[in-house]
Amino acid sequence: MLVEFDLIQRAQAGDGAAFNQVVLAYRKRILGTIARLIGRPEDVEDVGQEVFLRLYYSLDQLRTPEVFEPWLYRLTVNASYDYLRKQRRRNEARMSDLTEQQVMMADASAGGKVSTEQERRKNVKELVEALLGAIPEQDRILLTLKEVEGLSLKELEKIYSVNENALKVRLFRARQRVLNAYQAVQKSGKQPVGSA
């Protein structure tokens, strides 16, 4: 836990300063998770604010300190999933839909300043997002939490409120599909990732 339960209790009692402290403690971590779950840097803050907004209005339901973090992750997963679902409905590609990173890369390219490291990161990001795009959003989120965020099965069990075996099956299937997509990409002759 990044904060004492006492602080959460004060936030539950309506102490705005305590709630601010809770947000400040978890903000960076939650924004990072959201950034990797939704893959659109320009919308990360909006989704992050939605997570903390939901936290604010559901804080009074929290009874034990052990469940605070899984609960916060569940709110993060739900808000990210809602965002991805809404995004799916928007089909048209617009200039404003370019990610910050794409804009940055485009600017840098124009000035001939793209560094090798930036290029490599961009390739990794695009490849992983394309691979994860091959599986349903719910599985994408679950797989990202496990493989990228490094959450354990026990933690995922608390977040999703389902038993470990069901999670293992879902994770295995999702990973298999991503693995197949990865193999197909590599066999099609693209450069191995990270070798640039």
Next chain:
Amino acid sequence: MDQWNDELEQLFGQYKRAVPDPDASANFMPELWRKIEARQSLVVRVRRLTQVFVAAAAAICLVFAIFLATPNTDSQNINGTYVDVLAEAHPAENLTPLGIRTDTE
């Protein structure tokens, strides 16, 4: 297969480094509180609207209950059977012009 698995594992690790935890903008907290307050006022409005609706429904129920409970003073006391009431409403002399003859005639 293990080689592919290892590569994928490595790729996920590189992805985490390629997309680091971002720093929030200076506007993050003020915007969050603005959203909290906006939703709070919406909740208050919905609650007030619900209270008004419940109060109005209760008042209407009360009016109907009073209306139904009040005895209707205009209604006549009905004595006798349905046939008696019918006979009283249509005296025999009124039926003759219509070609209806009664046993008493």
